[in-house]
Amino acid sequence: MARFIFITGGVVSSLGKGLASAALGSLLQARGFTVRLRKLDPYLNVDPGTMSPFEHGEVFVTDDGAETDLDLGHYERFTGVPACKTDSVSSGRIYSNVLEKERKGAYLGKTIQVIPHVTNEIKDFISIGEDDVDFMLCEIGGTVGDIEGLPFFEAIRQFSQDKERGQCIFMHLTLLPFIKASGELKTKPTQHSVKELRSIGLAPDILVCRSEGPIPKKEREKLALFCNVRPDSVIAAQDLSTIYDAPLAYHQEGLDQAVLDAFGINPAPKPDLRKWEDVSDRVHNAEGQVNVGIVGKYTQLEDAYKSIAEALTHGGMANRVKVNVDWVDAELFEAEDPAPHLEKFDAILVPGGFGERGTEGKIKAAEFARTRKVPYLGICLGMQMAVIEAARNLADLGDAGSEEFDHEAGKKRFTPVVYHLKEWVQGNYKVTRSVSDDKGGTMRLGAYNAVLTEGSKVAQVYGSDAIEERHRHRYEVDIQYRKQLEEKGLIFSGMSPDGRLPEIVEVKDHPWFIGVQFHPELKSKPFEPHPLFRDFVRAAKENSRLV
Numbered sequence: 001m002a003r004f005i006f007i008t009g010g011v012v013s014s015l016g017k018g019l020a021s022a023a024l025g026s027l028l029q030a031r032g033f034t035v036r037l038r039k040l041d042p043y044l045n046v047d048p049g050t051m052s053p054f055e056h057g058e059v060f061v062t063d064d065g066a067e068t069d070l071d072l073g074h075y076e077r078f079t080g081v082p083a084c085k086t087d088s089v090s091s092g093r094i095y096s097n098v099l100e101k102e103r104k105g106a107y108l109g110k111t112i113q114v115i116p117h118v119t120n121e122i123k124d125f126i127s128i129g130e131d132d133v134d135f136m137l138c139e140i141g142g143t144v145g146d147i148e149g150l151p152f153f154e155a156i157r158q159f160s161q162d163k164e165r166g167q168c169i170f171m172h173l174t175l176l177p178f179i180k181a182s183g184e185l186k187t188k189p190t191q192h193s194v195k196e197l198r199s200i201g202l203a204p205d206i207l208v209c210r211s212e213g214p215i216p217k218k219e220r221e222k223l224a225l226f227c228n229v230r231p232d233s234v235i236a237a238q239d240l241s242t243i244y245d246a247p248l249a250y251h252q253e254g255l256d257q258a259v260l261d262a263f264g265i266n267p268a269p270k271p272d273l274r275k276w277e278d279v280s281d282r283v284h285n286a287e288g289q290v291n292v293g294i295v296g297k298y299t300q301l302e303d304a305y306k307s308i309a310e311a312l313t314h315g316g317m318a319n320r321v322k323v324n325v326d327w328v329d330a331e332l333f334e335a336e337d338p339a340p341h342l343e344k345f346d347a348i349l350v351p352g353g354f355g356e357r358g359t360e361g362k363i364k365a366a367e368f369a370r371t372r373k374v375p376y377l378g379i380c381l382g383m384q385m386a387v388i389e390a391a392r393n394l395a396d397l398g399d400a401g402s403e404e405f406d407h408e409a410g411k412k413r414f415t416p417v418v419y420h421l422k423e424w425v426q427g428n429y430k431v432t433r434s435v436s437d438d439k440g441g442t443m444r445l446g447a448y449n450a451v452l453t454e455g456s457k458v459a460q461v462y463g464s465d466a467i468e469e470r471h472r473h474r475y476e477v478d479i480q481y482r483k484q485l486e487e488k489g490l491i492f493s494g495m496s497p498d499g500r501l502p503e504i505v506e507v508k509d510h511p512w513f514i515g516v517q518f519h520p521e522l523k524s525k526p527f528e529p530h531p532l533f534r535d536f537v538r539a540a541k542e543n544s545r546l547v
């Protein structure tokens, strides 16, 4: 039976609750415990799959095909535990389940209410798989006081009462603003936030306080007194230069010890932190640097490509270099020479994306990388763009394009070398789709196998000829152009096991040019960098030596 840690936030959003939860998970693992992390989001979307990356940041995809919040990416990167469908839920999903049950007559005769029907649905969700791990960490999105969050707060309050005494604890993350004029760290917003929590029946056991600098003893004691927590359960979360210092920093502050104390786990098993010491050493002691240009569309919000940025950092750690990432808006050079924008980079990455905007710029970036022999990694849309570029410029298909951009009925602008996939195989099942399907949750999602061509670059990079990677896309490269493209040097070096769907392409006689239909960034970890990112950064390093 798991012990539960509920993580809430107050004062302001974006305090790094996800990171704190992930770091705590990794520290409990370092002490020999098993963990699972979950995110409960109060918004009404059923999942973030249909939200704009500008608004919500990246959509993180799990092996079992759930489109989830980017915090699940942090959880995986810090604990290495693959997240699944049952690790992420929103109010939208909860309400839609309740309403579906109501229509089926599951509550026949009853008036459906937030308490108990919605709260019961939330509680059922929290307890899925509770016998499988030592600790279940559940993060509640948003901040205390949000109207939408109330059913979740009420549900976790009830949940802790349903369980044995001491089986659940509450950790609350807040901000201690520093007022320059008076030179003081202010505790009042935290006091108010805890008051708000207590008014809905929740008393925090642990306070994690974000602050620019250390928390002096006086403020710590004040917080403990006014917020009714023990002084050693007031944990400072100072700003860090890298997120990968978080496990060690939280450990030094005593977070994991405070958690074990709160559960009465005594004596506490000693932690083995060697893994994180190595990670931290690699981040801080890089022996050089490389410059990578990411040519994308959602460049104003870095969170839109969160996992890619992290995977590049991991690739840098593996090669002991710092990876400087520059975000380049693909629209900048749709009508001009991309060279002035791209020449400064040691390698170019074109990430995933949706819609036509910016695609001509991405095609130009692929052409620049291919012809100038600059290392290129194309991910999902980035692979599709590389194929279109090769079709246009190498295989005499001047009007090659993607069906994704030919949405006006009857007006065909392109020869679709990338087409809308309507039928495919997933495990032992056939999946079918039509153009009129819902937008949410209808893509080719989650983990699929691919078979790699012996002797190819990717087979060498992976050190294997069979891989499994996560997907999130609607369109596919058309196999019928394979021969034509391979004759011109674009090799289809990874295919779905049934040989129908191109999964990887690479350019022959190029130092490093690989396009993948899947999202390798989702599986990269600081202590286990993804082979493609490790090798891509190695190629960038090699290229930087040449110039």
Ligand code: GLN
Binding pocket: 351, 352, 353, 354, 355, 379, 380, 381, 382, 404, 472, 473, 474, 475, 476
């Ligand atoms: N828009 C493209 C598709 O649906 C690519 C998606 C992506 O890059 N994730 O196939």
